[in-house]
Amino acid sequence: MRRAIAALLRKDLLVELRTKEAVPAMALFAISTFVVFHFGLDRDTVEGDVAAGVLWVTMLFAAVLGINRLFVAEAEQGGFDGFLLAPVERTALLVAKALALLVFLAIVQLVAVPAFAILLLGPDVFQALPALLVVLVLADVGIAVIGTLVSALGIRTRARDLIVPILLLPLLIPVVLAAAQATAPLFAQAGAGPLPGRWLAILAIYDVVFGLIAYAVFDFLLED
Amino acid sequence: MTYGKGLPALAALTTLTLTAALALVFFFAPLDADQGFVQKIFYLHVPMGIVALAGFVAGGVFAVAHLRTRDARHDLRSYVAIHLSLILAVGVLITGSIWARASWGAWWVWDEPMLVVFLIIFLLYACYQPLRFSIEDRDRQARAASVFAITAGAFTPLCFGAVRFAQEAYIHPRTFDSTGVGMPPGMFVTFLVAFVGMTLLFVTLWKYEMAAKHTTFRLRALRRALGGEEDLAPVRRSAAPQSL
Numbered sequence: 246m247r248r249a250i251a252a253l254l255r256k257d258l259l260v261e262l263r264t265k266e267a268v269p270a271m272a273l274f275a276i277s278t279f280v281v282f283h284f285g286l287d288r289d290t291v292e293g294d295v296a297a298g299v300l301w302v303t304m305l306f307a308a309v310l311g312i313n314r315l316f317v318a319e320a321e322q323g324g325f326d327g328f329l330l331a332p333v334e335r336t337a338l339l340v341a342k343a344l345a346l347l348v349f350l351a352i353v354q355l356v357a358v359p360a361f362a363i364l365l366l367g368p369d370v371f372q373a374l375p376a377l378l379v380v381l382v383l384a385d386v387g388i389a390v391i392g393t394l395v396s397a398l399g400i401r402t403r404a405r406d407l408i409v410p411i412l413l414l415p416l417l418i419p420v421v422l423a424a425a426q427a428t429a430p431l432f433a434q435a436g437a438g439p440l441p442g443r444w445l446a447i448l449a450i451y452d453v454v455f456g457l458i459a460y461a462v463f464d465f466l467l468e469d
Numbered sequence: 470m471t472y473g474k475g476l477p478a479l480a481a482l483t484t485l486t487l488t489a490a491l492a493l494v495f496f497f498a499p500l501d502a503d504q505g506f507v508q509k510i511f512y513l514h515v516p517m518g519i520v521a522l523a524g525f526v527a528g529g530v531f532a533v534a535h536l537r538t539r540d541a542r543h544d545l546r547s548y549v550a551i552h553l554s555l556i557l558a559v560g561v562l563i564t565g566s567i568w569a570r571a572s573w574g575a576w577w578v579w580d581e582p583m584l585v586v587f588l589i590i591f592l593l594y595a596c597y598q599p600l601r602f603s604i605e606d607r608d609r610q611a612r613a614a615s616v617f618a619i620t621a622g623a624f625t626p627l628c629f630g631a632v633r634f635a636q637e638a639y640i641h642p643r644t645f646d647s648t649g650v651g652m653p654p655g656m657f658v659t660f661l662v663a664f665v666g667m668t669l670l671f672v673t674l675w676k677y678e679m680a681a682k683h684t685t686f687r688l689r690a691l692r693r694a695l696g697g698e699e700d701l702a703p704v705r706r707s708a709a710p711q712s713l
Contacts, residue, residue: 394620398613402603412600415593416620419628447631458623462616465536 249333253341258348260318267311268349275307275357279364290367297428300361301421304350305388305414307357311349312392313409315342316400329467339393339463346389354381366432373431376440380431383448384424390452391416394459397466423447472680476673483673486666490659498659507571512659514564516667517557518587522625524554524671525594529622532615544611545710547618549678551597552709553671558591582632590628593621601708611710686712 261267282299283289291299319325328338358377362370370377395416399409423444430438494512501508528551535543565584566576578584600617604610652660689712704711 394616398600398616401609402600402613403605404599404603408596408600408603411596412593412617415589415596416624418589419631451627454623454627455620458620462536462619465612465616468612 246334246337249331249337250341250344253328253337254344257341257345261345261349267314268352271307271310271349271353272356274310275303275353276360276364278303278306279357279361283365288365291365292367292432292434294425294429296366296368296432297425299365300358300428301384301425303357303361304354304384304424305417305421307353308346308350308388308392309410309413311346311353312396312413313406315346315393315396320400325467335464335467336460338467339397339459342396343389343393343459346392347385350385350388354385368432368434368436373437376431376437377428379440379445380424380427380448383445383452384420386452387420387448387455388417390456390459391420394455394463397463419451420448423451472676472683476676476680479669479673479676483666483669486662486669490663490666493659493662497655499653499655501656504572507568510564510568510571512663514561514568515660516664517564518561519664520667520671521554521557521561522590522629524550524557525590525625526622528554528618529625532618532622535611535615536619541611541710541713544615545679545682545713547615548601548710549675549682551594551618553674553678555591555594555597557671558587558594561587562591586628586632590621590625593624597621598708602706605706607711682709683713 279299282291282303286295286299288295316325319328329335358370358381392413395409395412399405399412402408427441427444427448430441490512494509498509498512500506528547531543531547531550534540535547565587569578569584570576597614597617601610601614604613
């Protein structure tokens with residue numbers, strides 16, 4: 246199982262490194278969205294809950310782009326058949342894809358969060374950074390797990406590009422809500438407030454529960 | 470399997486209970502001192518909400534049975550339960566809006582997590598039919614629908630549990646809480662009858678729809694046996710299961 250996951254993850258990262266299909270588009274999309282928010286809100290700087298909302302809505306939409314593409318190579322070039330022929334557990338694909346998505350999200354945020362701090366954020370980002378990292382990790386795990394499940398669910402439908410976002414948004418609202426609530430005090434104008442533990446707990450519970458559900462049902466999406 | 474068995478008796482019982490509930494609502498239940506007549510929508514709104522959510526969860530339970538046994542009948546059961554719950558959920562949103570307008574002065578209140586959570590769950594389940602519709606292969610459609618029904622079926626109680634236990638401030642009235650029932654006995658009896666009536670209505674409609682679908686499938690199979698494929702209208706692409 247562990248070797249299969251490592252091999253699949255290596256394959257995905259290598260493919261992304263060579264084609265550069267998903268991550269640059271996601272990062273570019275995130276930065277463009279910040280610019281759109283600047284004009285849409287007609288504000289030069291944002292702070293507090295507005296800043297948290299702008300950041301997390303942008304992260305969510307950028308993630309949708311990557312999630313849409315997650316299984317495209319497998320579906321179009323026979324990767325699913327090859328994987329099903331291999332004598333490995335099917336859940337390995339779920340874990341590997343979720344880890345790959347997690348890496349993609351981390352790289353995108355490595356670009357998008359500094360861009361957000363420069364372009365839009367009013368308060369200083371550095372004192373909020375350690376706590377923000379905790380929220381980012383917890384939220385990214387939830388997005389990666391649900392994203393992988395929904396991507397696998399939508400990949401063989403006729404209207405993949407439509408089905409994936411409409412399924413994903415309601416399922417991820419709790420993540421965005423909890424992440425935005427947890428981030429809001431960090432971006433306060435008066436300086437970063439304490440991290441609200443309750444929302445972090447909700448994020449952690451979400452990650453665990455949907456991780457287990459995805460683990461239980463993913464197999465059935467691969468059968469043919 | 471015959472879903473039509475006992476259906477007339479069940480339908481009669483449902484009609485009786487719902488009529489009794491309506492009579493109790495208008496002639497027996499005391500008028501709410503605070504809200505007056507508009508409070509009576511509560512006897513429709515709350516049972517509908519509970520039954521709709523229970524129907525979503527039941528759809529998830531049938532979906533688990535479908536994935537475990539690969540029996541297409543469970544997929545049909547799950548589909549019918551979710552379909553009916555979706556219709557009830559529209560009713561919950563409409564009656565809730567009317568109540569909110571009368572009681573709080575606004576059709577929709579974002580501050581209230583109960584409303585927001587219900588809307589999110591409704592939006593999620595509104596994707597159930599498009600998801601099914603966009604997959605042509607019957608087996609794959611059934612499996613994908615079951616995976617969705619299980620995920621969403623877990624999402625539903627989780628979100629409501631989070632709202633019930635996590636929030637400090639709320640304005641949405643709570644029918645039940647840890648201290649017991651928050652209403653006088655006359656109201657509670659009426660509520661119970663209305664709730665039983667709504668549950669019976671759901672079960673009746675579910676059985677009715679199952680019986681209708683089974684009959685359609687059997688009729689089609691018989692036609693095929695009699696006249697061959699060419700006499701049959703081609704099966705159209707559809708969100709609903711088309712055969713067993």
